[in-house]
Amino acid sequence: GFTNTRLRARASFTREPIRIYGFSQSAMEPWFVARDIKKLLSRGVPAESIAILYRDNKDAGPVARALEQFGVPAVIESDQDLLVHPDIKKLLLMMQAVADFGNDDALMAALHVDYFRIDPLDIYEVVAASRAKQVSLHQLLRAERKLQGLTLHTRTALRVAYHLLSQLTNLSHNLDLVTWVEKLIHGSGVLKATLLESDPTERLSVINRFYDEIVAMTDSHPEATLKDFLAYLKTVSSHRLLIKRGSTVVAPGQVRLMTIHRAKGLEFAYVYIINVHDGHFGNRTERQYLTLL
Numbered sequence: 001g002f003t004n005t006r007l008r009a010r011a012s013f014t015r016e017p018i019r020i021y022g023f024s025q026s027a028m029e030p031w032f033v034a035r036d037i038k039k040l041l042s043r044g045v046p047a048e049s050i051a052i053l054y055r056d057n058k059d060a061g062p063v064a065r066a067l068e069q070f071g072v073p074a075v076i077e078s079d080q081d082l083l084v085h086p087d088i089k090k091l092l093l094m095m096q097a098v099a100d101f102g103n104d105d106a107l108m109a110a111l112h113v114d115y116f117r118i119d120p121l122d123i124y125e126v127v128a129a130s131r132a133k134q135v136s137l138h139q140l141l142r143a144e145r146k147l148q149g150l151t152l153h154t155r156t157a158l159r160v161a162y163h164l165l166s167q168l169t170n171l172s173h174n175l176d177l178v179t180w181v182e183k184l185i186h187g188s189g190v191l192k193a194t195l196l197e198s199d200p201t202e203r204l205s206v207i208n209r210f211y212d213e214i215v216a217m218t219d220s221h222p223e224a225t226l227k228d229f230l231a232y233l234k235t236v237s238s239h240r241l242l243i244k245r246g247s248t249v250v251a252p253g254q255v256r257l258m259t260i261h262r263a264k265g266l267e268f269a270y271v272y273i274i275n276v277h278d279g280h281f282g283n284r285t286e287r288q289y290l291t292l293l
Helices: 028-042 057-069 086-099 104-111 120-133 137-142 155-172 177-188 190-195 201-220 226-238
Strands: 050-054 074-076 255-259 270-273
Touching: 028 050, 028 057, 028 270, 050 057, 057 074, 057 255, 086 104, 086 155, 086 177, 086 190, 086 201, 086 226, 104 120, 104 137, 104 155, 120 137, 120 155, 137 155, 155 177, 177 190, 177 201, 177 226, 190 201, 201 226
Parallel strands: 050 255, 050 270, 074 255
Antiparallel strands: none
16 A cells, blocks of 8 residues: 655755746846846855756756856756757858858858958958959859959958868868768867867767767768768758757756756756746647658
């Protein structure tokens, strides 16, 4: 049979009433939470004893940015979309420029990637010159003589970036996808920039996860090309699917952000539950269907 037993928390927390706050604008909530946590930290409360819980993974963004503005160390433990990480977005811009080599818009977007260290005004100058001369941006950067007369502060960086993308385009037709991506990661400077950080663990983990996704695709489709991979990512995004970044390293001294579901079984001295409103935590009726091919 079953015995009715009253459960008791073993943690020696002082009971405090639950506080409920309402906000006239949703944008005010993250800033309130960040400021309140900042006050707790100033009183000596350990950051790791504080948790912020939410319904969906996407809820983490605004409050994480607010915490950063207040100088509060935090770690997001919920599943995050690999494709929205800054390093991955930059790699994808370069991949698109290679896959669609000859498209000036794709090239211009890739030139803005900060690994290349190109002055944005120089990009504006060469784009304006290509229109004035009625030649494509690719043709302008390929011929050094066509850049004469332009005042460019990062002329060498422009040429190096174009040469790299041109070389990668050629290699994409002659190497398997995994080997090609290795060339991209090393040649673009993303790996070098990451390793120069004082703590590159998180960024290296993201890059490695992206690499693993490509390896997984080529394991099942050895003939896969760069365009195939980009088409796969487009399908993932169009159906709002999530390519997870992988596990997050949790270190002491960080406020912990996670979904309600992930928090099951955990205990914290201070817990903030955000975005609690009708239609978000309850009464959700949105349905999405995958197109059958």
